Amino acid sequence: MNKYSEKEYEIFSRLFILKEFSEENIKKLCEINIGIVGIGGIGCPLSQYLVSSGIKKLTLVDGDSVEKNNLNRQILFGVNDIGKKKVNVAKKKLKLINSDCNIDIIDNNIDINNINSLAKCSIIVDAADDWKTSKFLNEYCLKNSINFLYASVIGHDLQIILFDNKNNKEHLCLNCIFPNKNDVDLPRCETVGISGISAGLAGLISAQKIINFSLNLSNERNILTVSDGKKINIENFIVKSKHECDLK
Numbered sequence: 001m002n003k004y005s006e007k008e009y010e011i012f013s014r015l016f017i018l019k020e021f022s023e024e025n026i027k028k029l030c031e032i033n034i035g036i037v038g039i040g041g042i043g044c045p046l047s048q049y050l051v052s053s054g055i056k057k058l059t060l061v062d063g064d065s066v067e068k069n070n071l072n073r074q075i076l077f078g079v080n081d082i083g084k085k086k087v088n089v090a091k092k093k094l095k096l097i098n099s100d101c102n103i104d105i106i107d108n109n110i111d112i113n114n115i116n117s118l119a120k121c122s123i124i125v126d127a128a129d130d131w132k133t134s135k136f137l138n139e140y141c142l143k144n145s146i147n148f149l150y151a152s153v154i155g156h157d158l159q160i161i162l163f164d165n166k167n168n169k170e171h172l173c174l175n176c177i178f179p180n181k182n183d184v185d186l187p188r189c190e191t192v193g194i195s196g197i198s199a200g201l202a203g204l205i206s207a208q209k210i211i212n213f214s215l216n217l218s219n220e221r222n223i224l225t226v227s228d229g230k231k232i233n234i235e236n237f238i239v240k241s242k243h244e245c246d247l248k
């Protein structure tokens, strides 16, 4: 079983004195294994805050290299990283926060050939900004009873939901909420733009949801969180299963 070292207890000392971080919860935290698909505007702050919240096991999946136009929101990267593989840079930067965290990387886009590397994850996060990937991950997580967090930002608007595929008695999935076809032409960041601040907010809310859910700090089950980053209001909606969902 994994344990935090003395050095780690020092790094996380201000967190671990919070009353929510009982000995039992600290043990749980140490075992959480998060897969993040897409190390972009959401994946960067999310991975950073997960590592700085004591998460020790991460798998990062992204086939892209850093581009200049990423820098408004992908805060793990700087101008000197342009052209380098995102997952390599991200791993290096995250290790600077806690050198003892275990970070696996896949420097390819997620697909049928590499998805099983995420089978061991407690939660798989979709931060890929690609509808086909979202549908693919939703189905994979449903089929394999892996918890699934969907996070997306377009413009200033963010939406995040965590599906408890392990224990949910009633079916609920991404397809219940957005029953679009795979090839639907939805707006994407590269065409309509994206606020780096809203992406950051989405990363932070996702990180908090993961901690809340994993340590049972608050109910995240079936809650869709939406926000207009400009207005700084965050709203939670309870969502229900759709009778006619194809994946039911």
Ligand SMILES: [Zn+2]
Pocket: 171, 172, 173, 174, 175, 176, 177, 242, 245, 246, 247, 248
């Ligand atoms: Zn469904």
